[in-house]
Amino acid sequence: MVSTKLFFIVCTTLLIVSLVGKAFSVENLSLTRAEKQKLDQFKEAISKITFPAEWMQQELTLVRYLRAREWDVRRAKSMLQETVAWWEENNMKDIQNEDWTDVEKDYPLHTDGVDKLGQPAIVYALAEWDLRGAAVQGRMNRVIRWFVKGYDDVHTKSFEYQKLGKTNGTQWNVIADMDKLSRQQQLCIQCLRFYTELGVLLESRYPGAISKMFAINSPSIFQVILGVVNPILSKSTLNALKVLGTNKEEWSKVVYAHFEKDQLPENLGGTRKYAPVWNEI
Template sequence: MRGGKCVSNLVAGAAIILAIVGATVCLENLSLTQVEKQKLEQLKQAISSINFPIHRMKEELNLVRYLRARRWDVPGAKDMLLQTVKWWKDNNMDEIHTEDWSSVAKEYPINTDGVDRNGQPVFVFSIGDWDLRRAALQGKLDLAIRHFIKGFDEVHVKSIEYNKSGKSNGTQWNFISNLDKLSRQQHLCIPCLRFYTGIMLMFESHYPGSTEKIFVINAPSIFSVILTLVQPILSPETYKALQILGTNKEQWGPILFSHIAKDQLPESVGGSRT
């Protein structure tokens, strides 16, 4: 089973359990072979009659990501795009950034202000700030998931805008999940588990190939519950981006800060940005 070794190592102790790429620059590969270029042109023709709700869905970079997610199978990529169009409309994604999130943002905080050393945006999420059990009991879990989706889309849009304006050398974004204070009671209750599967299904289905690196820091042994739950959902590309780090800041700090400067990160993950 994919990720099985990761789970057993993490249960054995809080340590670095996935291979660490380190400080090497690993921007998205945008080069295509001749065959891949032909597949791209075929997909363009196949989707020419689709009424996309937003322009970025039909841009070449997005089409390439969907093709890669479906191993260059054009009908599969088209079907995946159609599912994203349906999801976008069904979830009123056109309105998500103009909704009133003032009260929700205090209860379920996220940070999308920083950038990595290549100028790519960073999404920071600290699980200790979110009481998922209370959200589930109060019937707010779907709202919490929607707020999380808003954050994903926000950094996704930033990654496109930063690249087009020359602010970024890359085309992707980064995700940091801080698991400090991860609690069985507040974060691993049975109703809570839908949060993790919901956001990962959304990510893999509608934002394929969009992250350069995913850092999971302060990962305790009970993180294996979440990893086991979501591992069937994760694509090989997501596994490649994933770096799961233990609870020792002296170990995860140099790895994280080599990729993202401290002044671009909030204090919750060892940064100095306020």
Template sequence: MNLITICAVLLLFIGYHEFVVDGVAVEIDLRLTDKQKKIMDKFKQIMIPKLPHNYMKEEIYLVRWLRATDFDLKKSEEFLLQNLKWRKQQKMDVIHKEDWSDMQHDFPYYIDVVDKKGQPVITAISRDWDIRNAIVTGRIRRVLRYLDKAMDEANGLVRTFQLEGQNVTQFILILHMGNFNLFQHGCPRCITSILEFVESYENHFPGTADRILLVNTPPAFEPIAQLVREAMTPSTREALKIYGNEPKVWKKLLLDLIDADQLTPEFGGTKSEKPS
């Protein structure tokens, strides 16, 4: 093996290693075997005439539905068609034009920062979310729709970043669980609602979260966490990481992923204000 060949092999290895470590690059999402590429080509031929938006016709969008079904062409077609039907029924194309001021006040989440790789980051704090109250006051369906809006917003940001030339395909979700309690968050109907959100994510936004991090989580959440894990697909289960009430551990983790000036003090950062 001559010197040029050795250098080429090393460069390929380094490049591959960087993609695997990065985990968010467009290239790794679109790295397909010959068999998978043929399935992708067939999938595009079948689906593109049926897709209402240009972004849906891109391989980076289509591949998520193939990966969710382990490249089963028929299942992928049915899966995506079901999602299109759901989006139409739920009027997802105009969901961001609706007045969400009541939800933003009572169930705030924030999606105004990025991690060190440029991925959008959603943060929320359990003390701000009284799920039982939403159930008692008849607002739980609206809360679940609001969560669908959040997932759609995160995916929209990813697409915006891609158009700007950033190598991003996923987002991060971080939930601060420090004020979790069984009365407000762990009642039977609360658990059902949490599982409904997981189901909606899996059905309509599969594989879009790079990491789902629950931090400062009390022991009382563990039985619910087990139910949540069982409701997730293997890839989502792998993305889910739950950290207990050991701030030194999870704050270090967050600061390894996200600059301190992008996180508020609750999450171990130095950001002083949240958006209005």
């Protein structure tokens, strides 16, 4: 007679294989029988929704939304419907094709690198971003949307890479270099909106998507940013966040354990070179 424990092991293994193939993912994909039943209920509940993006109806996405709403199917459905509405209201289907020449040089970020597991990453140096200038010039909405473009880019890539078998799971990374962080340019009152809005968007539209989040060369004033965003971030995101100080020998051990140097820019000790226009190598 098959034991109950063995039954659960078999069911969980079958579920993981159905989600990501034969190899195990670094994501938490194990589900109890009750959670699997919730997933089936969720699928039925959203069956009549027209999704504007393929990733929204993937099982990995549904599991994340359920976890974000503590396995409450009704609340998870509402959250997903809000994401669909947000996607359409903000014309997200065309965000990658917009003309970004007005911000790409002033606010450089890179989304072409991957970690050792093949997961894509957003990499940027915050000191290069004059957030106060964006606020004064009335460009803050544009700068926030530019960063959301980065979210969308790595999020889409994570699903594409998983489909191609380049990586297991569909999570992605964020690496922020805090070297020479300026209180005046990045921590003004108007600047804090940048962090809060992106934090809210991350948790409400891409729940559970973060694999690793590194804040490197973080000075003491970075605690101001943490104090603002910590209440916004989920437990899973906070667990993924690693705040690393200015000692290169110490932070490099952590970062290089996850990333090859050819996937990192020169300011992080890598060998990846970038042209003045973002993402051009």
